[in-house]
Amino acid sequence: MRIATALWLLGLPLLGGCQYLPHSTFFKAPENEPNPSWVRIINFTQHAAIYQEENGVKTGGVIRRGELPFVHTQDMNMPKAGQDLTFDFYETPVRPGVKTKIWMSWEGSRTEYCYNSAEFMPKPGHFYEFWLSSGRSGTCKMHASLVERDAQGEGWHLTPNPDVTYADGSDVHDVVYGNEQFRDSNYKPNYPLP
Numbered sequence: 001m002r003i004a005t006a007l008w009l010l011g012l013p014l015l016g017g018c019q020y021l022p023h024s025t026f027f028k029a030p031e032n033e034p035n036p037s038w039v040r041i042i043n044f045t046q047h048a049a050i051y052q053e054e055n056g057v058k059t060g061g062v063i064r065r066g067e068l069p070f071v072h073t074q075d076m077n078m079p080k081a082g083q084d085l086t087f088d089f090y091e092t093p094v095r096p097g098v099k100t101k102i103w104m105s106w107e108g109s110r111t112e113y114c115y116n117s118a119e120f121m122p123k124p125g126h127f128y129e130f131w132l133s134s135g136r137s138g139t140c141k142m143h144a145s146l147v148e149r150d151a152q153g154e155g156w157h158l159t160p161n162p163d164v165t166y167a168d169g170s171d172v173h174d175v176v177y178g179n180e181q182f183r184d185s186n187y188k189p190n191y192p193l194p
Contacts, residue, residue, distance in 0.1 A: 025061030036093035037122030
């Protein structure tokens with residue numbers, strides 16, 4: 001009887017259908033956009049999303065390719081402002097003139113996490129960069145920059161983006177613990193052995 005019960009419990013989710021399984025929406029870059037804006041997200045791409053909203057219709061989602069949260073690097077040859085970017089960054093075109101939200105989060109090893117988002121209105125042909133610092137210090141900071149050509153026209157540099165508004169009005173957010181017991185660095189979960 002125990003085997004039959006176990007099989008029934010394992011098979012029950014299959015009978016319930018997929019509505020109980022996690023479902024993610026994914027960001028899809030615009031196709032055939034004549035003069036797009038460009039966005040680069042640096043760090044923690046496995047936990048980042050891009051949303052655009054026009055006429056009350058919100059589109060977009062996470063920037064990864066599938067349900068599993070792996071680091072997703074995509075180099076679309078945006079100008080690099082003297083940076084050596086080789087891993088964990090994502091570049092994509094976005095529709096200009098549409099309210100755009102960049103959402104990023106960091107997850108630590110002891111159930112701690114930190115997230116922030118920034119909204120802005122991208123301009124055609126402009127380059128934007130967002131990166132989130134790690135929350136290991138107790139806070140995480142979202143950096144929003146414009147990637148602009150140098151005055152001499154030979155190189156590129158980053159300048160803070162003044163047209164960005166942050167969630168809760170701040171580019172810095174505190175780390176939160178999913179399990180408050182882990183706030184104590186000496187806490188060790190006591191898992192019973194089988």
